[in-house]
Amino acid sequence: MKICVLVKEVPDAAVEKRLNNSTGRMDRSGEKNLNPYDTHAIEAAMQIREGGVAPVEEIVAVTMGPESAVRALHKAVSLGADRSVHLSDEAVAGSDVAATGYALAQTLRRESPDLVLLGQQSDDGECYTIGAVVAEHLGMPSLTQVIKMDVETGALRCERQAEYGYDTVQVSLPAVISVGDAINEPRYPSLKAIMGAKKKPLETVGAADVEIDTSKVGGENSAARWIAAKAPPAKAAGEIIEDEDTAETVEKIVAWLDERKLI
Amino acid sequence: MTNILVYALHYEGAINKNSLGAVSEGAKLAAELGGEAHAILVGEGVPQDLAASLGNYGASKVLVAEGPEGLAQPVVDAMGAAISGGDYKYALFGGGLLGFEIGAGLAARLGAGVAMEVTAVRAEGGELIAERPILGDSAISEISYRSEVGIVIGRLNAFEIKETGAGAAAVEQLSFELSPHASQAKMITRGEQRGADVDIEGADILVAGGRGLGKAEGFQLCEELAGAFGNNAAVAATRAVVDAGWYPYAAQIGQTGKTVSPKLYLAAGISGAIQHKVGMQSSENIVAINKDSNAPIFEFSDLGIVGDLNKILPKLTEAVKAKKG
Numbered sequence: 001m002k003i004c005v006l007v008k009e010v011p012d013a014a015v016e017k018r019l020n021n022s023t024g025r026m027d028r029s030g031e032k033n034l035n036p037y038d039t040h041a042i043e044a045a046m047q048i049r050e051g052g053v054a055p056v057e058e059i060v061a062v063t064m065g066p067e068s069a070v071r072a073l074h075k076a077v078s079l080g081a082d083r084s085v086h087l088s089d090e091a092v093a094g095s096d097v098a099a100t101g102y103a104l105a106q107t108l109r110r111e112s113p114d115l116v117l118l119g120q121q122s123d124d125g126e127c128y129t130i131g132a133v134v135a136e137h138l139g140m141p142s143l144t145q146v147i148k149m150d151v152e153t154g155a156l157r158c159e160r161q162a163e164y165g166y167d168t169v170q171v172s173l174p175a176v177i178s179v180g181d182a183i184n185e186p187r188y189p190s191l192k193a194i195m196g197a198k199k200k201p202l203e204t205v206g207a208a209d210v211e212i213d214t215s216k217v218g219g220e221n222s223a224a225r226w227i228a229a230k231a232p233p234a235k236a237a238g239e240i241i242e243d244e245d246t247a248e249t250v251e252k253i254v255a256w257l258d259e260r261k262l263i
Numbered sequence: 264m265t266n267i268l269v270y271a272l273h274y275e276g277a278i279n280k281n282s283l284g285a286v287s288e289g290a291k292l293a294a295e296l297g298g299e300a301h302a303i304l305v306g307e308g309v310p311q312d313l314a315a316s317l318g319n320y321g322a323s324k325v326l327v328a329e330g331p332e333g334l335a336q337p338v339v340d341a342m343g344a345a346i347s348g349g350d351y352k353y354a355l356f357g358g359g360l361l362g363f364e365i366g367a368g369l370a371a372r373l374g375a376g377v378a379m380e381v382t383a384v385r386a387e388g389g390e391l392i393a394e395r396p397i398l399g400d401s402a403i404s405e406i407s408y409r410s411e412v413g414i415v416i417g418r419l420n421a422f423e424i425k426e427t428g429a430g431a432a433a434v435e436q437l438s439f440e441l442s443p444h445a446s447q448a449k450m451i452t453r454g455e456q457r458g459a460d461v462d463i464e465g466a467d468i469l470v471a472g473g474r475g476l477g478k479a480e481g482f483q484l485c486e487e488l489a490g491a492f493g494n495n496a497a498v499a500a501t502r503a504v505v506d507a508g509w510y511p512y513a514a515q516i517g518q519t520g521k522t523v524s525p526k527l528y529l530a531a532g533i534s535g536a537i538q539h540k541v542g543m544q545s546s547e548n549i550v551a552i553n554k555d556s557n558a559p560i561f562e563f564s565d566l567g568i569v570g571d572l573n574k575i576l577p578k579l580t581e582a583v584k585a586k587k588g
Binding site for chain 1: 360363367377408409444512579
């Protein structure tokens with residue numbers, strides 16, 4: 001079995017995220033890291049490999065993004081991927097979700113994976129939908145927010161929480177599965193794995209290499225157009241108490257609740 | 264004509280509340296655009312009267328397609344067929360897990376633009392413009408569509424349910440072909456309830472616990488505090504801890520759980536992710552205790568306490584008990 005894991009670099013959680021007001025796009029400068037949700041997808045791939053039910057020949061990390069995205073691939077490799085593929089092309093910059101999903105699907109197509117895994121959402125765009133877009137382009141079944149995955153012959157038995165409780169769904173391979181963060185506890189990479197990550201094969205491809213129709217990608221060609229950004233209606237900031245003396249803190253909470261007749 | 268096709272999720276003979284909101288919103292927007300709102304239901308033997316009841320929320324026609332329930336890709340096939348054989352400019356979803364999956368798949372199928380987590384939509388010059396909060400709701404972006412069909416996926420509870428009193432809608436059977444990949448996923452069991460059946464929707468006071476409780480036993484602190492408040496209080500939980508098996512699914516707040524608006528929502532060890540926020544943000548008073556001063560929940564709480572809940576909750580329980588005498 002060959003598993004491709006889609007990863008993404010995102011601004012570090014400690015960096016304040018902001019918009020570029022002239023383009024309406026996310027300002028993606030500043031410190032970057034691997035999207036924390038993606039580490040669960042890599043861990044899920046590792047657990048399938050280690051589980052031994054189906055032999056895993058290869059785990060390939062795949063990303064799309066500027067040059068700096070290589071760092072997310074190095075992190076993915078340090079967590080267990082065998083090699084990585086980086087789609088980097090000016091033509092895809094600024095693509096919306098639908099165009100990004102198409103570009104990633106084209107990149108994946110060349111790898112012919114048996115399973116595509118990804119995290120439930122990205123830490124910056126808060127978008128949970130890329131898996132469904134990729135699956136549609138690849139003509140594969142897909143499921144998002146999967147929290148348990150068992151390998152069966154030619155299929156996966158997946159569990160997830162949906163609108164009315166927990167669903168168990170059998171999905172035939174090849175498939176695109178986005179995993180929820182409850183699926184596993186990602187391991188920490190060893191120092192040796194971190195040091196060795198840069199030596200693992202990393203292939204950089206352009207739009208032409210993976211046969212992307214460039215009239216379908218990029219900010220100008222995306223079907224959803226960001227026309228403006230505005231501030232949300234102002235909401236009075238809540239009161240904040242830093243707990244230094246807990247007895248005093250509790251007294252303040254009780255007074256606050258009492259004032260509002262909540263006790 | 265500028266018609267809008269609205270997806271309506273149904274389960275065990277009832278339409279999902281978010282879908283009713285989406286149908287209401289679709290009807291309002293279609294009227295502004297000079298068209299009609301049609302709804303679509305996909306399932307096994309969907310009752311005619313259930314479909315027709317969407318007329319009460321403004322749908323002038325309801326399409327019913329026979330297909331597997333609870334999975335997104337068959338609905339993509341059905342909506343794709345409806346849109347290619349009809350006169351639709353927009354597809355609208357009320358949010359939720361399936362809404363996101365179907366909307367995204369449909370966007371890929373049709374080469375359509377998609378906006379998700381949408382909190383408001385307006386008609387302007389014969390087009391729809393969707394508003395989507397971004398960056399932890401600190402900004403709102405506006406999105407328009409270049410494609411022939413535009414897809415709008417609402418945020419949970421964003422669209423208000425409005426009964427028009429228009430009566431039953433015309434119901435039409437829609438036939439469509441299941442694509443090969445849509446038949447590659449099979450529902451084995453659906454809607455399994457895990458854990459005890461607890462009732463949190465009637466409570467005036469909810470003490471909610473999240474991952475910050477550290478372990479399943481941490482919920483005891485929440486239960487003791489709820490107990491101190493009395494009979495009108497209950498304990499609720501986040502998706503993360505329910506998935507971890509720390510607390511029953513029936514007590515879960517948010518995207519795939521309950522939506523509540525108690526007089527007091529006291530969140531302990533909850534970071535305040537969007538998926539949680541959508542289920543509790545209309546609570547009258549929100550109090551949050553979290554050791555991380557950067558937790559998003561402090562952005563929308565009325566009283567925030569930065570500190571260790573293991574120290575604060577037991578003392579607060581004692582103080583509430585003392586106050587109540």
